[in-house]
Each structure stands twice: as C-alpha cells, then as structure tokens.
Amino acid sequence: MGGAVWEPSTDTPIRPQRRFPLLVPFNRTSLQEFAMADLAFVLAALAGFALVALVAKGVTKL
16 A cells, blocks of 8 residues: 655645736836827828729729
8 A cells, every 4th residue: 555655755836936927017108109009000091092992993994
C-alpha cells in the first residue's frame, strides 16, 4: 500500500504568480487624437466613395 507524503515534492507554490497587475495604468486619449481619428475616417470614407464612383463610371463605358 502507498505511504503518506511527509514532505512536498517541489518548493513552488500551488498557484502560479500573477502575470498581470491588478491595476492597469490608464492613459487618457486627448481630444486632438480623437479629432485626427475622425478626420482620417472621413477622408477614408470619401476616398472609398470616390473609388466606387470611378469604378461605376468605368463600368458604364463598357
């Protein structure tokens, strides 16, 4: 029959140490960054619509 274990087989704790801190630093995004992101989105949307219009114009010439 098996005997009782009197000593731990390893010295490591049962639960591993936390890899991530509980409190994560929060960096606030400035209003200027939001404005630039909005501007980039509007420009990309306009470029997309212009590309669709250009393709549609080319298709109608066929």
